[in-house]
Amino acid sequence: MIGSDGERYLDFGAGIAVNSLGHAHPHLVSALTEQAQKIWHTSNLFQMPGGEKLARRLADATFADKVFFTNSGAEALECAIKMARKYQSANGHPERFRVITFEGAFHGRTLATIAAGGQAKYLEGFGPKVDGFDQIAFGDHEVLDRAITPETAAILVEPIQGEGGIRSFPQACLKGMRQLCDDKGLLLIFDEVQTGVGRTGRLFAHEWAGVAPDIMAVAKGIGGGFPMGACLATDEAAKGMTAGVHGTTFGGNPLAMAVGNAVLDIVLEEGFLEHVAKAGLLLRQRLAELKDRFPDIIDEIRGEGLMLGLRTRVAPGVFVGALRAEKLVAIPAGDNVTRLLPPLIISDEELLEGVRRIEAACVALSRKPTTAGH
Ligand SMILES: Cc1ncc(COP(=O)(O)O)c(C=O)c1O
Known part of the structure; x- marks a missing residue:
């Protein structure tokens, strides 16, 4: 990326996990421009072959x-929430409309999704919170079990919280949620808007846990920078x-579908x-070395694949600023x-260059001498 100041930046933010194939990837550019010359x-009262093709490919590759x-x-989340409520209603349980969500969640900025996310800073000033969301503590199975009432329709969870600070739900937790949903007639909704479409080294992050949801919201990386999202579901969950x-x-317009297929x-x-998983491991390993060298700056490394988080002892705003000074773009999140x-x-070379810049930012912040060779 080149800034308005003419400086070149290494982009470790990708538009918050959107530009999964970088900027102006030739395959995406040609798919978009070719489609732009057609329709x-x-x-969607009419059949759209691009959308049908993409839907089939997504269905073939997932649950x-x-x-x-x-x-x-x-919008993908709105669809998911509506679908869960409708499923219960169509099954003779219109009283089951509530959705359990987790502290630290982020599901979007519509009235329903700020209620689902439950964060005061996004709810403040917008009138009464939309009813139907019960937020509970992160990763406590007993609390979850107790939170389920006769009005509960579904559990909604990001397998790895993005805005919340790259907080992964342990695989056992996701498995436990699946079991609870099966036992109690609830639907399991995964929000893979940020984690999906390869970001963690699997097509979808839940695959690491070997647990499939009933409904899944996707966006960001699926369009590689073209605005689009999708709500995926089993036939059973979608029956209402x-x-x-x-x-x-x-939604599903031909331009988006052309780019989605190209992605x-x-x-x-x-x-x-495999490349994503390998690059993620390399990055993680190098970051672990930096954590050992700069314990006064880096406290913890989190995440999976190329969705990594550095918990720092300085405020994320300060850390992101120090990275920016080294011409590296990164994204602040919750939980420091x-x-x-x-x-x-990303190539290994670019990745290692990124690590060098993170190191330089740590040096600047801790004012420690650099090691030989740097
Ligand atoms: C996990 C998650 N869900 C939902 C959203 C909302 O997506 P959008 O901003 O495209 O509405 C985001 C956006 O950051 C997200 O990270």
């Missing part, structure tokens, strides 16, 4: 049978969402996800964490 928009395309993550029950004007062409290429979310196509 941009038509109502899902059905896909609804949106323009953003929050018959034609006309939910809808969108722009999948690359992410599903043999070896791509700075997110490192480079494009998934």
Whole structure:
């Protein structure tokens, strides 16, 4: 990235995990410009081959049978929440409409998704919070069990919280949630808006735990920078969402579908996800070395694949500022964490250059002498 000051920056933010294939990837540019010369928009009252193709590919690659395309993550979540309520209602349980969410969550900025996220700073000043969300502590199975009432429809969770500070739910926790949902007739919704489409080294982060949801919200990386999202579901979970029950004007438009298919062409290429996992391990290993050298700055390294977080002893704003001074872009998050979310196509050389800049920022912050060779 080149700033307005003419300086070159190494992008370890990727538009908050959006530009998964970097900026202006030739395959995406050609998919978009080719489609732009054909048709941009038509109502989804008509069949759209690009959307059908992308939906089929997503269904083939995941637990899902059905896909609804949106323009953003929050809309994908709205679809997921509506679907869970409708499922319970269609099953004769209209009283089951509440969704359990977790402290530290972020699910978007619509009225329902700020209520789901439950963070005061996003709710403040917007009138009464939308009803139907019960937020509980992070990662306490007994608290979760106790929070389920006869009105509960679903559990909604990010397998790794992004805005919350790269906080991973242990695999056992995700498995426990699946079991609870099965035992109690609830739906399990994963928010993979930030973790999805290769970011963690698997197509979707929940695959690491070997647990599948009933409904999943996706966005960000799925469009590689083109605004789009998707709500994926099993036939069973989607059974109340018959034609006309939910809808969108722009979701699934031909431009988005062309780019979405082009992103999948690359992410599903043999070896791509292995590359992400390997690059993530290398980055993590080098960051661990920095943590050992700068314990006064780096407190903890978190995350999976190329969704990593550095919990620092300085405020994330200060740390991100120090990185920016070294021409590295990173993203602050909650819990004193700075997110490192480079494009998934990053080379080892770029990755190591990023580590050198993080090291330089640590040196500047701690005013410690650098090691030989740096
Ligand atoms: C986990 C998660 N869910 C939902 C959203 C909302 O997505 P959007 O901003 O596209 O509405 C975000 C955005 O940061 C996110 O990280």
